[in-house]
Amino acid sequence: MMKDRINELKRQENAAILAHYYVDKDIQxxxxxxxxxxxxxxxxxxxxxxxxxxxxxYFMGESIKILNPEKQVYMIETEADCPMAHMVTVADIMKxxxxxxxLSVVCYVNSTAEIKAHSDVCxxxxxxxxxxxxxxxxxxxFIPDENLGAYVKKQVPNKHIILHSGYxxxxxxxxxxxxxxxxxxxxKAKVLAHPExxxxxxxxADFVGSTKGIIHQAxxxxxxxxxxxxxxxxxxxxxxTYPNKxxxxxxxxxxxxxxxxxxxxxxxxxxxxxHEVIVDEGxxxxxxxxxxxxxxLGGKS
Ligand code: CIZ
Ligand code: SF4
Numbered sequence: 001m002m003k004d005r006i007n008e009l010k011r012q013e014n015a016a017i018l019a020h021y022y023v024d025k026d027i028q029x030x031x032x033x034x035x036x037x038x039x040x041x042x043x044x045x046x047x048x049x050x051x052x053x054x055x056x057x058y059f060m061g062e063s064i065k066i067l068n069p070e071k072q073v074y075m076i077e078t079e080a081d082c083p084m085a086h087m088v089t090v091a092d093i094m095k096x097x098x099x100x101x102x103l104s105v106v107c108y109v110n111s112t113a114e115i116k117a118h119s120d121v122c123x124x125x126x127x128x129x130x131x132x133x134x135x136x137x138x139x140x141x142f143i144p145d146e147n148l149g150a151y152v153k154k155q156v157p158n159k160h161i162i163l164h165s166g167y168x169x170x171x172x173x174x175x176x177x178x179x180x181x182x183x184x185x186x187x188k189a190k191v192l193a194h195p196e197x198x199x200x201x202x203x204x205a206d207f208v209g210s211t212k213g214i215i216h217q218a219x220x221x222x223x224x225x226x227x228x229x230x231x232x233x234x235x236x237x238x239x240x241t242y243p244n245k246x247x248x249x250x251x252x253x254x255x256x257x258x259x260x261x262x263x264x265x266x267x268x269x270x271x272x273x274x275h276e277v278i279v280d281e282g283x284x285x286x287x288x289x290x291x292x293x294x295x296x297l298g299g300k301s
Contacts, residue, residue: 013050014049055076066113121294122291130298135159138159139160189226227249228248233259
């Protein structure tokens with residue numbers, strides 16, 4: 001069986017599989033650790049393995065490699081990339097650094113290693129508010145996600161937050177009408193939305209939070225039904241954690257890049273080891289600082 005072969009190779013190669021909540025459930029079921037990118041980066045550093053197999057998008061593999069230079073890091077599928085990660089340029093950052101002396105460049109982890117190398121601190125959805133709140137600089141350049149940045153700006157009004165115009169195509173273009181239809185069909189359901197969604201969606205939500213936040217909230221809230229406004233791969237974690245609750249998803253809430261991975265490719269990755277993540281040494285050294293700062297400041301959420 002494929003599952004047995006994967007487990008056998010994993011033992012043989014002293015490997016661990018790290019999967020993001022958005023990848024296919026077949027992969028999450030085989031993973032050693034499943035979580036958001038912050039958790040995966042944190043756990044990777046603690047593991048005593050020789051190689052890490054990452055099921056997610058490329059920036060996740062890059063961050064894990066930068067934090068674990070002594071380990072071999074492989075992507076199941078190198079073509080699984082996040083379009084938002086390429087929406088901001090080094091020139092954008094340089095321009096802002098010239099305009100403001102007292103500036104912190106706050107970089108959502110959904111970005112390339114090169115962009116991280118030019119940033120001051122990384123954040124993810126679960127710790128962005130907390131980290132921005134604690135920074136000493138008054139001016140914040142929040143890159144690249146405009147929607148997450150706008151959400152942080154609302155929560156941290158004492159900072160001057162300048163937004164970049166990047167976005168996640170999956171969350172940004174999600175239909176308000178489709179959500180309204182789902183709400184009408186399930187009037188008792190609470191709406192839990194990810195801050196990568198635009199304001200028109202957050203306005204209809206009962207709770208706004210990261211993947212980890214949404215999973216936590218589904219347990220805290222006494223409601224029995226929820227409409228989930230993020231990538232539907234999160235269904236695996238929600239349904240296995242709360243088998244007695246009911247979750248509804250929008251059909252269109254699918255990230256094609258996250259879904260480029262399957263069990264066949266996972267097995268091929270373990271057998272062939274041909275998708276190793278290599279990060280330029282200079283970029284890796286510079287990008288390590290903002291990533292480590294995130295791990296230091298963002299672990300208390
Ligand atoms: O940090 C992550 O894993 C992402 C991209 C989203 C989230 O809310 O967890
Ligand atoms: Fe990027 Fe959006 Fe896919 Fe996440 S869901 S990997 S932000 S495109």
